[in-house]
Amino acid sequence: MPVATSLTDGLHAIVGADGVFTGPALAEYRLGPATPHAVVFPRDESEVSRLLRLAWEEGLAVVPWGSGGHQSLGYPPSRYDLALNLRRLNRVLEYEPADMTATAQAGIRLADLQRHLESGRQFLPLDPPLASQATLGGILGGNLSGPLRCRYGTARDLVLGIRVAHADGTITKGGAKVVKNVTGYDITKLYLGSHGTLGVILEATFRVYPRPPAEQAWWLSTPELEAAHALAIRILGSHLAPSRVELLDGPAGRACGSPAQGPALFVSIAGVPEAIRAQANDLARMAGEFGSVTTEDPAAPRTWAGLSDFPWLNAERNGKGHGAIWRGGVLPSDCARGMRAIHEASSEWADTAMAASVAHGIVRGTFRAETPEALARSLAASREVLAALGGFLVVLDAPAPVRAQVDVWGPPLDGVGVMQRLKAAFDAKGILNPGRFVGGI
């Protein structure tokens, strides 16, 4: 559809001619069947505000865009006029190592922020999937996390304050730049994981952490998944302070470099070398109690990127024609039960690879199947077995024919009415990422 000249003029007036793309460049901004009329690249928050003001007045639907790596999340937008690419808002605004806080703009890539924090020997302990390209805004909007949450929690534990542009262009802040703060509602939490449906995140202030002096990792393999899981529960309830405790089935383990063919536990411990040594001894002793073989992982840093990314890598691998990526949740004590049930429910139709962050009961994985129907059946059956454990399953990425058969978010949850009212209160015209989130928000 051609862009109305008046609209293009309006966009140019705000971001300059070089800040607006139309035409073939839009192909990479396609979401489901929809392609926007234009993608805009604001340079600062006041341009974001003015762009949103324009969209608000014209009733244009806006999709905030970071690296695009996780845009497959959720339903395709119900309307889609503008992609709002934030990659030019990519500065670190404040960094005070002595306060262990940093403020950065939403368009910065996590990897670039980490490089900046190196100067204070600190880091932001977030390891979302596809971390090498992911931007802060995308990570926060999706509340993405990885195995490191075992020790450091998620964005909701790390973000102290936030600056947001609302649907009508109004800019507000929530929280503060200090580590403790109870002043009015902790509204920051609402934007985290809201998938850009309540406001466009402009910047965030984080609690950052000292980089541990050393870190070591081990593969603990057992013949049965259940034994590896019991070992994980034992470790997590003990005095050990691991950074990551991941339970992997055979295929996920092999994709991540496990020396074993079967299920395995991956554990990493960080700290001063003498403390790592002492804990390594305890770890080996506990592993022995569960009949597990302990092997040090020589490729540790590469392994932990793999642990976050393997579902994406696996879904792209050759093999059966169609791939889907999903994430689910169960009680920590149900991880092995959930993984086995998924395996049993899906193996008839699909190849699976999955891993669980046991401390928080988060399971994630991939299916590959010959047909979209087989994929859809695997996802639906897996969702059902997790629901039987009180859990849930969300489809993170799947081909369109699969999405037509399974609801990516799953059945509505308690409180969805409140969520819909919040959406209406924050974005009465429904211009921000319309229709993409749970409950059609």
Place this chain on the structure above:
Amino acid sequence: MNGSGLAPETRTHLIRSCERIVGPEGVISAPDELRVYECDALTFYHRVMPDLVVLPTSTQQVADVVRLCREAGVPFLPRGAGTGLSGGATPDAGGVMIVLTRMNRILDIDVPSRLATVEAGFINLWLTNAVKRHGLFYAPDPASQQACSIGGNVAENAGGPHCLKYGVTTNHVLGATVVLPDGEVRQLGGKIQDRPGYDLLGVFVGSEGTLGICTEVTVRLLPQPEAVKTLLAVFRTIEEASNAVSGIIARGIIPVAMEMLDREIIKAVEANVKAGYPLDAGAVLLIELDGPRAEIEAEAVGVEATCREHGCIELRVARTDEERALLWKGRKEAAGSVGRITHHYYLQDAVVPRSKLPKILREIGEIGGRYGLIIANVFHAGDGNIHPLICFDLTTPGDLDRAIAAGSEIMKRCIEAGGSVSGEHGIGHEKRDYLPLMYSPADLAAMLRVRAVFDPAGLCNPGKIFPADRPEGHGDRNLQSPAMTAVSDR
């Protein structure tokens, strides 16, 4: 006083109906018995009696009482143990007070998943006591933990000395059963994490009883650390002690607690409990490390070196549990000891970036001097969370006003330093007019929209958090205009 102006027949109707819901023993309506509920732990101003007090024993009863209030158009507010320090659990102008203290059972302890679910009136310290035998504990440990309720902790996002390493209540609460202001019962969050949807639980925590009443809470439990090491470092000046705090953090060490006591507090504590703090010290810093033994041994070396670099004149390390308890005793009894140096005190709560501690403490000293008031300081130094105790005498005319004025100046200085007007005690009634110092009208409008979504009738704990001149926060809804006006200052 009894301020709501409820018609007598409305009050009688409410009493009868509440008695039907919770039984006659669960309703308090005699004025002399209601007096107990006319304030929380902020005792010296804002005393208002509720019209009646109801003590339900189940979520269903809470929901029934809320629905009753809503139908009658009468304001209501939740109350836990009443240890709040910002007037949050004191009625704004009468109404029905729903007290959760009879809902005090453990509902579930899941050891392998390290979760516990308790009723909202359950006392904080009981939780750690209940799970000790499983090698677990509940991390948020407000100094009031022997009395305060988990529901009150959720409402205030309570912190405590050990939150430096472990985080505050919001980092440990996974789910809550909440009676919304319209009487609906909803599950926010839950034992299973990361369900898709807005983080309603996240915004409920710290909402000070204005978004609903939580009746059940699911929290995360942590395994007890292998070892604990407690050190007491004595400094000549508070400035040196503050620099040591920054120095420790700069080394990449995060102790589990770093608590500071200044000269005035040391004097009071020694007069009261004899914790063995040197009377000639300018400040003592209580530092606790916990974790794997080898890790904290290495950290202790770093802590000692840093303290010495910053002029520490004496360093004690607890060798036994008794010695550790003694080092902590002075800290735990600090507020209770202040009676030794003053008749009354106004306990303030604010936060600055850690690196600004020396500056703010110097300014507090100056402010005290200017107002002719002693200001004693005992605080969570590692978090930059200060607690100035402004000493005054209610019987001296003008003293209270001076104390409040001094407090207000301290708040302003904290904000100028990039901080916040409350780290853990909340805004409540006390600080509602400070909120605009931190947040622009647009920022507040966003919060008020959340309030309007949860409580369109404005009956749930009105008069709290939002400035008196923002009536939308207190029941008069005027949120029709969709666009928010101003742009927030950075």
